[in-house]
Structures are given as C-alpha cells and as structure tokens.
Amino acid sequence: MSKRKNSDYKKPDKPYNQSGKPYRKQGSAKGKQKGGSAVADPRQKAITAKVTCSGLTNEGKGLVTWEGKQLEVAYLIPGETAEVRVSKKGPYLNAELKRIINQSKDRVNPPCPYYYECGGCQLQHMSNQAQGRFKQNTIDAIMKPFGKPEAILTMDQPYDYRNKSQMTFGQNKDRQVIGGLYAPSTHQIIPMDRCLIHDPKADEIVQTIKGMMKSFKMKPYNEDTGHGFLRHILIKIGKVSGQIMVVLVAASPVFKGKNNFITALRKAHPEITTLLLNVNKRDTSMVLGNQEKVLFGKGTITDTLCGMTFEISAKSFYQINPVQTEKLYKKAIEMADLTGKETVVDAYCGIGTISLIASQKAGNVIGVEMNNDAVRDAIRNSKRNGVKNARFYQGDAGEFMVQMAARGKKADVVLMDPPRSGSDETFLASVVKLQPKRVVYVSCNPVTQARDLKYLTKNGYTVEAIQPVDMFPQTYHVEAVTKLVLKEN
Numbered sequence: 153m154s155k156r157k158n159s160d161y162k163k164p165d166k167p168y169n170q171s172g173k174p175y176r177k178q179g180s181a182k183g184k185q186k187g188g189s190a191v192a193d194p195r196q197k198a199i200t201a202k203v204t205c206s207g208l209t210n211e212g213k214g215l216v217t218w219e220g221k222q223l224e225v226a227y228l229i230p231g232e233t234a235e236v237r238v239s240k241k242g243p244y245l246n247a248e249l250k251r252i253i254n255q256s257k258d259r260v261n262p263p264c265p266y267y268y269e270c271g272g273c274q275l276q277h278m279s280n281q282a283q284g285r286f287k288q289n290t291i292d293a294i295m296k297p298f299g300k301p302e303a304i305l306t307m308d309q310p311y312d313y314r315n316k317s318q319m320t321f322g323q324n325k326d327r328q329v330i331g332g333l334y335a336p337s338t339h340q341i342i343p344m345d346r347c348l349i350h351d352p353k354a355d356e357i358v359q360t361i362k363g364m365m366k367s368f369k370m371k372p373y374n375e376d377t378g379h380g381f382l383r384h385i386l387i388k389i390g391k392v393s394g395q396i397m398v399v400l401v402a403a404s405p406v407f408k409g410k411n412n413f414i415t416a417l418r419k420a421h422p423e424i425t426t427l428l429l430n431v432n433k434r435d436t437s438m439v440l441g442n443q444e445k446v447l448f449g450k451g452t453i454t455d456t457l458c459g460m461t462f463e464i465s466a467k468s469f470y471q472i473n474p475v476q477t478e479k480l481y482k483k484a485i486e487m488a489d490l491t492g493k494e495t496v497v498d499a500y501c502g503i504g505t506i507s508l509i510a511s512q513k514a515g516n517v518i519g520v521e522m523n524n525d526a527v528r529d530a531i532r533n534s535k536r537n538g539v540k541n542a543r544f545y546q547g548d549a550g551e552f553m554v555q556m557a558a559r560g561k562k563a564d565v566v567l568m569d570p571p572r573s574g575s576d577e578t579f580l581a582s583v584v585k586l587q588p589k590r591v592v593y594v595s596c597n598p599v600t601q602a603r604d605l606k607y608l609t610k611n612g613y614t615v616e617a618i619q620p621v622d623m624f625p626q627t628y629h630v631e632a633v634t635k636l637v638l639k640e641n
Contacts, residue, residue: 258282271336310625321372390455494564499549504530574600
C-alpha cells in the first residue's frame with residue numbers, strides 16, 4: 153500500500169441514484185453522445201461510453217465490452233445499461249461508472265453511507281438474494297471440473313456479524329482527531345462512526361475513545377512524521393459470552409494518564425472485560441506489534457462455538473462470523489464421516505477450534521500449527537473443555553505427516569483450513585504420502601482451493617461433495633468446504 157499524509161477527507165457523492173442521474177461531478181463531455189458512441193472529454197482525458205453489463209468477475213465487478221476490449225466496472229449489475237468513463241493509465245484501461253441508464257431489479261440503495269468510499273464491502277448495491285446468486289454462480293464456475301456444489305448456506309441477518317473490528321486514527325488538516333478505515337489501496341483515513349458489518353457495540357466503544365482523546369491529550373499517530381501515540385483500536389467480542397476485549401495499538405509503551413484513562417473508559421463501558429496495550433513501532437501495514445501489556449482483566453476473552461468454549465487472545469485467529477462458522481464446521485465434521493474410531497489430523501489447526509469440535513466424534517485428533525502462541529491457546533482450550541483425545545504440536549503440518557508416514561502411522565481423515573493463498577505442493581504431497589481415506593478441505597478462497605483440488609484429484613482422490621458458505625455477507629468473498637475420498641486400488 154502506498155502511504156499518504158492524512159488530510160481532510162472530503163466524502164465524494166454516490167456515483168448515481170435510483171433514477172439513474174449522476175451525483176458525482178465528472179466533468180461534462182464536449183459534444184453529444186449519439187447511438188452509444190464514445191465522446192472524448194479533453195478536460196478529463198477520458199472517453200464517455202454507453203455499455204451493457206454482461207456478467208460479473210469473481211470480485212463482483214461488472215463486465216462490459218468496449219471497442220472489442222473487456223473492461224471491469226465496479227457497482228454494475230448484469231443486464232444494466234450505463235454510461236462509463238474510460239481512461240487510460242499506462243498500458244491499462246480503467247472504466248468508472250458514471251450513470252445508470254437501465255437499472256436491474258437486483259439493485260438496492262446501499263444502507264452504508266460510506267459504501268462508495270470505503271471498499272471494505274463490494275456488494276451492498278445488490279439485494280441479498282442477488283448476492284447469494286452471484287456467490288453460487290462464482291463457486292459453480294470455479295468448481296465445475298470437480299462437480300456441482302450444493303446450494304450456498306446464506307445468512308438470515310447479513311449485517312453486524314463481525315466479532316472482530318479495528319479502526320485507525322489520524323488527524324485532518326484542522327488537526328481534529330479522525331477515526332475510521334483506510335480508503336482502498338491508500339493509507340488515507342475515511343472518517344466514520346459506524347461500519348454496518350461490525351458489531352455495533354464495538355463501534356460505540358471506538359467513538360467513546362475518540363471522544364476521550366482530546367481531554368486525555370492522547371494524540372493519534374502520524375505515520376509520516378512518526379509522532380503521536382494511538383495508531384489503531386482492535387476490538388474482539390464474544391457473541392455468545394458477551395465478553396469484550398479492547399486493544400489500544402500504540403507507537404510507544406509510554407502511556408501518560410493511563411490509570412485515569414482506564415477508569416474513565418470502564419465507567420463509560422462497564423461491559424468491557426479486558427483492556428490491553430499493544431506496542432507497534434514498525435513501519436508496516438501490520439496492525440499488531442510484538443509487545444503487549446494487559447491493562448486490566450485477563451488479557452483474553454472466551455466464546456462458545458458448536459457447544460465448546462474457546463479462549464481468544466489479541467493475536468489468535470478465530471473465525472469472524474460465528475453464526476456462519478457453526479454451519480461451516482458442522483458441515484466439515486459431517487463430511488469427515490466420523491464414527492468414534494478414526495485418527496484425525498487437523499493441519500493449520502490454529503487455536504484448536506475444529507480439532508476440538510471433531511474430537512467429540514473421533515477416536516483421537518492431532519492438531520498441528522506453526523504459530524506457537526496458537527498451539528498454547530489450543531492446549532488451554534483442550535483442558536478448558538475437558539478433551540482427553542486431542543494432542544497439539546508446533547511445527548510444519550506437511551513435515552509432520554511425512555514423518556507419520558515414515559513411521560508407518562496412519563490417519564483416517566485430514567482436516568485442512570489453509571490461508572487464502574491455499575496450500576503448496578509440498579504440503580499436498582505429504583497428504584498424498586500419508587493417504588488418509590478422506591480429506592476435508594475448508595477454504596476462504598475457492599480459486600486456490602480449486603488449484604489444490606486439481607493436484608489431489610490427479611494423485612488418488614475424488615471430490616465427493618462441495619458446500620459453499622457465505623461467511624462474509626456484503627463482500628465478494630465466499631467460503632467452501634470440500635470432501636475428497638481416496639480412490640480404491
């Protein structure tokens with residue numbers, strides 16, 4: 153990401169309204185548009201063109217054809233006719249929506265006032281039903297070589313679902329404190345007081361802290377000058393337990409007025425169960441630094457998932473949408489076909505969520521994870537839930553499985569939930585070497601999952617079921633859990 157100095161961010165108007173008339177000032181084209189032909193706009197160094205949307209990319213952008221070239225246009229829906237501004241930047245053509253001429257029945261007014269600035273959500277201009285169809289069509293197309301996916305599991309209440317949120321702080325040109333999210337591909341802060349996919353309580357706490365900063369002389373950090381104190385606020389909420397963790401991410405461990413600040417914040421929000429100070433001195437896009445201090449409470453919160461209780465720290469990975477995670481994990485356990493006798497290896501086990509849920513139906517579970525802090529969390533969670541048939545190891549899961557195979561050990565099921573980049577061939581080769589009867593592959597990126605499925609199906613496995621889950625409503629992201637079965641010789 154490029155870094156820009158935080159300045160007074162003027163909120164642009166929405167690019168169009170329901171009547172199809174433009175809100176945003178784009179500059180007037182010289183001359184009249186005739187029969188859909190493009191008219192040059194010398195002031196903007198752009199072309200105004202009339203186009204029709206024929207489909208969507210995997211990121212939810214509209215596909216149009218202009219002068220024999222296929223272009224992507226954000227916020228456009230299939231079937232819509234629109235005016236777009238086509239401009240050239242180097243060898244690339246960029247198309248921006250200017251005005252809707254014929255509107256799709258799937259279009260809705262986005263409820264978020266920051267939607268066209270923020271970029272965190274990409275689909276709020278579509279109805280919930282249209283979002284579901286888009287994600288189903290996306291997963292169907294990606295997974296076509298392996299079979300037809302089941303109907304996507306959508307969410308009844310597709311807002312306020314995130315149990316983790318973060319806001320960034322800075323100053324505008326009038327030296328007023330602003331807090332919000334970065335504009336796409338920049339470090340320019342969009343001031344906002346509410347994100348509609350965050351838990352409302354999290355945003356309420358952020359606004360309280362922002363209001364307290366002036367009286368406590370707490371200056372926001374300026375990443376250009378390196379001056380200031382508060383960089384970000386990270387909040388995690390136990391959706392079932394109601395416990396709340398607040399993490400102040402600062403550029404320095406020196407917290408002037410700390411005790412009075414804590415007292416005032418706890419008085420305003422007695423529902424906060426723990427407060428931490430995280431020190432991040434690095435000049436990177438990483439939110440959390442390595443140094444951490446508990447200011448009050450345990451430093452962790454707990455939450456319940458599939459009937460089991462998990463302890464969550466500031467750095468631990470925990471699925472952000474627990475309602476949909478329960479659907480996802482239940483489907484994964486169902487695909488594992490556990491009878492109580494199986495040995496299960498959970499690669500990329502994290503803090504042990506799916507390992508411990510699987511342990512209720514498996515003979516024994518082996519969780520492997522590179523992150524040592526996550527392994528410690530997994531062991532604690534195992535003890536907390538009284539699980540006796542799960543063991544956790546720090547290390548590379550691929551190497552672990554190769555060593556298992558070399559010792560003549562067997563695994564009946566491998567559960568894997570890799571990052572968005574998917575697995576690498578070394579890991580997949582280790583799965584093939586261990587030869588579990590079933591592989592259950594959970595993925596937050598169907599494109600890399602399809603790439604990995606191609607390798608596994610060429611090396612002895614058959615895809616038996618694919619279940620998409622809408623874990624991130626209002627965004628283009630879609631999760632999928634896939635069952636693979638070892639072919640009989």
